[in-house]
Amino acid sequence: MKPVRIVGGGLTGILAAFQAHRLGARQIELHERLDRLGGVALPKLENGREMREGCIYFGPEGDPIRTLLEEHGAIFEDFDNRFGSVSPGAYGPVYLDDFGGPALPATKTDLQPLSGNSLGDRLDCYEDALAFPLARYVRWHVGCAPSKLHADAAIPLAINRVFPTGIPLDTLSASKRADGHANELFGIPRSMWNYSSNVQASLPVGGFTSLIDKCREALDAIGVEVNERSLARPNKLLSEIAPDEVLVWAASPMPLFKAVGLEAPKAPAKKFATYTFEVDWTGAKPFYVQNFTTDGSCFRVYIYESRGATLLTAECVAETESDELAKDIRFLLDGFEGELKICDQLYRSIKPRWLYHTVDTVNKLGELRTALGARLGDNFVAGAWEAYAKGAKFAEVEADLQKAFGVRMIAKAS
Template sequence: MGKVRIVGGGLTGIIAALQAHRLGCRDIELFEQYGELGGSLLPRTDHGLELRQTRHYFGTRGDAQRALLEWHGVAFDDFDNRCGSVSPGAGGEPAFVEGFGGPSLAARQTALVEPAGESLADRLRAYPHDIEQALSRYCQWSLGVWLDEVHESAAGPLGIGRVHPRAADTTTLAELKRADDLYDALYGLPGHMWGRTQGSQASLPRDGFAGLFAAAGRALAGLGVKIHLGSMISPREAIAACRPGEALVWAAGPAPLYKAVGVTAPKPLVRSGAAYVFKAKTELKPFWLQNFTASGAVFRISTYESRGETLLTAECVAEAGDAELRREIRRLMSGFGQVQLKEQLLAAVEPRQGLTSMAEAKATKALRGKLAQSLGPAFVSGCWSAERPEDAFARIGSALAAALEPAQQVRTATAA
């Protein structure tokens, strides 16, 4: 079977290498520009504690991505996926909703219209006016840019994939969600309100994310995957070297590819955020909540355990002073349980992930087209836009199978 080259040693690149081996490929090379596998999910550490700057969970037993990692030695622990949200309430008071991580908004109507385009603004205009206005305020607070310039895929990373209209009749809305894809895509209900348990359980790697990537590295080496750390193959070299029956998996970001194929590089949606990690004392672990009030600095809080220590991560739209930050965390958590914050272990300012501009979406589409013309099915893209892990897993697996099929056909014909 043909060769597979993978550019990018984050979770996507690791999964692609394991998928390629499962498909029968035994000539696999993986290039990672940094000195360790893990990409953006590899956490910083402090005395062995993992300082996770964002939330990332895996599915329960039977989830395809988790099952592949488990087959190669990564252990996972299931947990109750407890979450909540803080939204604008009556009289300016916050509305705390447990069991639902999206915005919960007072709405007089729930009728939807089909989105007229692919921008985030188009998506918001599909809602009734009062919901649209509340979501627009939140997005402006979180992003600080014109929403017509933002692609609709940003709804997921912003946490507004689905909205809970608080005043709506639960039975009627549940029926609409079951009968109409648009209602199901744009509206949500806390699971306990309509008997849906999907997402109520999740899992995390038993030895942390650093342990996951260390185990994955050992597994890849044991499978004979050639891992090149601190090394990146150039786009032109990688494209030129790809032959029919081989595959080039670009699991890194697409930025280096534009010039290589003659597509004008887009202007990215540059938005930095701040992340703070504290030692904490709380019964809410693991737990996460999102703030949709469009006030303060914190947009998401998550708690987790690392080496027996409870840690709390606050993801913010901007930097915040320590005293102000502690007050805001306690205020947002007060609707769900008590939290005591201890010493701060990390303060980091980095670009926020998953936020795509309309210009980037257009350029990425053109880039995929150019690569399809030159390489056909041999080119496999990574997660260049917001995508559910299970969808990305299936897409990359089927794309690898299609890319490697010509080599399998040649082998079959030769054997005959």
């Protein structure tokens, strides 16, 4: 079996090591530039409490990622997956339970065919009553026109499906059942649709810090050579990689462009602010709310428990004063069951996010894959750079590893 070298010790890199081992690899090296594994999945700790930037969940029992992690000692606890959204309405904000996307007035389910690969092209499929507020939301959230972003940016922006509130539910249901294009672009709140696949979700017992610690123990137990504080230099690495060695690049692909003589893409120059508070909250936990009104600065609120404390993370499109942020948070939670008291601010972070890929980025990542494939063949495995959802990343890396090892498919992501 071919030896495997993995660059990047985030969750994708860790899972790639477990996947490679499951496929039969026994010589596996994992290189991480920081002093511990975890990447963006590893939250900062304040007095033992996790300051989570974004809401990362796992699936219920049977989810392929969860199953693989459980095979290596991780323990998960299920919870009722509760969420909601706030959208602009004709007479004020529209609060909606069981739906994490925008709910907007519409008059018809007719859609135009998708004519290109930009987010602008995707929004142009809708009638103007839906397309215009969605485009306004994109500009507020990311700071650029939808035409600049790739269509898949709809997923991290949470606008991949829209609930058209002016359409009779039976008409909308029939349209979704009969037309795959409509099913992809329109959504219905879970409770109205009898949709049950995401009713349950799970989180690691003890939090993400405990999960990563268990993963590190498991990697050691199966003989993976973990190298922390190991900065992979692409030119050197590509020149020394053995002909029969599999290279998995689960880190940022940006350093690879120069190494193969390609121009690197430029991500949108946008920084986001994240604030974490200790709170008293009588509603559901965990719970998150997406904001599509473009009012204020907060686009998502996430409430969760860590070490016996209830914490609230507010993700914002820009820095904001504490009084204004508290007002934004209360506005987003006002239409949902639960009483809120905001206590101490525990954490603040200002940084860009590698989530909202431009059309140029996706095109150039394709060129990079082609160049590395020409150089290393099937022995090069990209870390599912473009994908946002964990399941999609997992499935892509699994398929590419199987191709590298010449084995048949043995697992699927849900």
